[in-house]
Amino acid sequence: MERRMTRRTLLGAAAATGAALALGPRLRWFEPALATGPAEPAGVRFVPSACEMCTARCPIIVRVRDGVVEKIEGNPKEGATGGAICARGNAAVSLLYDPDRLKYPLIRTGERGSGEFRRATWDEAYAYIGERLTKIKAEHGPEALAVARRPNPNDPFLLTFAQAFGTPNVFTHESTCPQSRNVALETTFGTLMFHDYANCDYLVLFGRNHFETLTVPQAQGVIKAQARGARVIYLDPRFTPTAAQATKHYAIRPGTDLAFALAMIHVIVREKLYDPAFVATYAAGFDELEPFIAPYTPAWAAEQTGIPAAEIVQVARDLALNKPRSAVEYGWFTASFASDFQLRRAIAILNTLLGNLEVPGGTFFTKGLAKYAKPLGSWKRPTPPKPGKPRADGAGVPGRYPLAPVKDGIIHHLPEIIMTGQPYPVKAFLAYRFDPVASVPDQQRTIAAFKQLDLLVTMDVYLTDTALYSDVVLPECSFLERTDPAFEVSSLVPKIRLRQQIVPPMHDTRPAWRVFKELAGAAGIGDSFGYRDIDEVLTAQLAPLGLTPDDLKKAGQWAPPDAKPIYLRQQNRQAPLPLATKSKKIDVYSEHLHEFGFPPLPVYTAPPQPLENRLYFVQGKSAVHTNIATQNVPWLHELRATNEVWLHPTAAAARGIKDGDLVAVRSDRAEQRARAKVTEFIRPETVFVYHGWGRLSPGLSRVTGKGVSGNRLLPARTDPISGSALLRDTFVEVLKV
């Protein structure tokens, strides 16, 4: 007869075992095995999910053996990635099991930055934050809270928290990354634009280092194009992996990319190589362009860029002759020189002249889910109060930064606002997986400002540099331990994807959906978080599409049945385009810019020139790290443990520096030290370092104190049009130590 285990027999067995345990020493770390249920069944399982090691969110398959994550691979069903992932995705296993991870909530006990914390329970941490937020709101108003994050699928939780609290001061990192590009595209097309790399025949890249500043889908697209014989023209003061793969590399003088772009426009207009039908149908202001572009000749551009005029002419002609399957790339990390906004505008004009919008191999508008099927739903929440004051940083505010995106703000202005209390006091800051101490220029000023706050809260996986100065540190689960809301990854085809929990959370960590719900309760705004758990959020999201959370969990992603790439002009070259400018045209000449007192056409401004003995300071990304986020991840740290200071042999010899020497890099702001890398792969007037080192927090035990922090060397300067930080127009001295 089958013997069934009932609750009574289970408890009886547990009690018996407990009695046996009582015979030995009192146990603090163990309990009877029967009381806790079985461990995960043995065996191997493969779970689809989405990577979080960079912003690309590639689809992945996670291999789990006996409850342990063994390996992460690309999802072979995803055509855009070809089933590949990068080193960062592979290395997420080592992040999951990194002993450096935050294990439980911390409350500061010493001076800010001292690193002295005590362990706290979640309830203690919530109560601490809730009490202080309530007090700050009562004394200074809800706008005294600022929040920031790197855009991610958990945005709805942070944004709901901020909206319910009543603050307009929501920031992203965009002003220190692609904001000049985004605003230029919004100004010209009324929306962002993307590239059909795989089908392109001729691609010009202004510093877009596809094979190092890596997102797998884009790099795969370029690889596919090159395999078909496409030509890639790459301009960068440094010889990068992309330069090595390019058809032609031009080591352009720093800050002069706009001159090259304007000269290409000059050639294409003068030689009438543009698509006249496209321009006539879709463009506004071409008549103003012709006289404007006349002085920007290839000979003039040659003087600016250091690239021969004949080469510029040839690239312009080749670009035009390959239209419409040719394009100039809009860029990625574009917070560089004061001219960058106008460079992106010039690129938009070039693509307009090529008539490459919405045809294979050109550029396209995102084919979002809302236009094809139905938009994702959301959990029910009350309508938030309208903020009583405009943004403190002036983003979207007439007379200040009217074109800077309200949804992103100008994060590098936050320290000044905190320190001056202008235009009104900001007393609390919540950083969700965002580290402004490490990523915002003028680090000393950021630290000084954060020391003045009444409340600084960080939620992250590591004790970041910002966490080091925080009052409360909240440990979030890694992405392999939690389920996030579903998110759109639409491009030419509408698509949604899910990041789902693979293994239970380690340590006393919690997912964002739970933390913000619980924190909202402590701050008196819990009504806005009426969901029970993440499955309820997913159910509400997927209901309009007729899907359930289980449907999405099985495949990891979903596209409408029979979805195919959509090019709006493939069949009808006069088809209407979803241009969202006031003119409903492509604003070659921008009345919108003119209204705000900005140049309506991309006027050239020469970059500042270095004084004697000084060099342009240029930062860039490594293929194995994401911005400042992954330097401490064990396997990635093994691949690149620090940064070196790249110097041309001429510049090195003039300073008595040899390869491997310890050098000091000195700006008006600070001095940093690292080893010199003497190489011909960089221009003589330029010094380069990889971004993300020189970290302060001892919680990042592998990287603390290693290498150069570019953001400590840089001042916080701002492009008045886009609100973008200017991260490449600073000069440094390099000295042998």
Add this chain to the structure above:
Amino acid sequence: MTTVAGCSSTTRVSAYAALAELFAEPSLALASQLEARLAALAAGAAPTTASDGLATFCREHPESNARLTALWAEYIPLFVSGRPTAAPPYEAYYRGSGAWSPTVARGLEATYRAHGLAFNGPTGELPDHVAAECEFLGWLLADPNRAGYAPVFFTQHLATFAFTFLDRVEATGRPFYAALAVATREFLAAEQRRFQGGDAL
């Protein structure tokens, strides 16, 4: 209880139980009974110079709350993840070339379960924590029916990392934990000799 190599099994069980508390996160209970726990550990091995350091620490921090604060001040930078972990207290850390190896921890959970215990440490703690392994060893030694596995567990787990771990703790020079590391090493070295001599009980 029998006595082996000059040390009764009761003494050894008590010493392991003391280590399970001493290397766990500091609590008011530990702070108030610190002398007793140290005495239990000291009984398991010959006195060392570490005893002076530990006694000095207790003398300099007579009041329990102040003593607790002093213990935390040393504990966090030494052992807590997300801080400068000078000496991570996890077996897997030392067997995973600096990374936390889930396979080791999972294996330990299975071992505990095979002996009737489920790991249920402080919230967020891991099954290969040195304190957990010490407690498990003490529990094994407390019952002759279980004690036969103690040498195996000691050799295959605790001894594989504890000495390196203790060296790292000692090297930090932290007043309490560096001295505790020396005393613990003395005890574990004595245990190693006992186990190698074929002694469980």
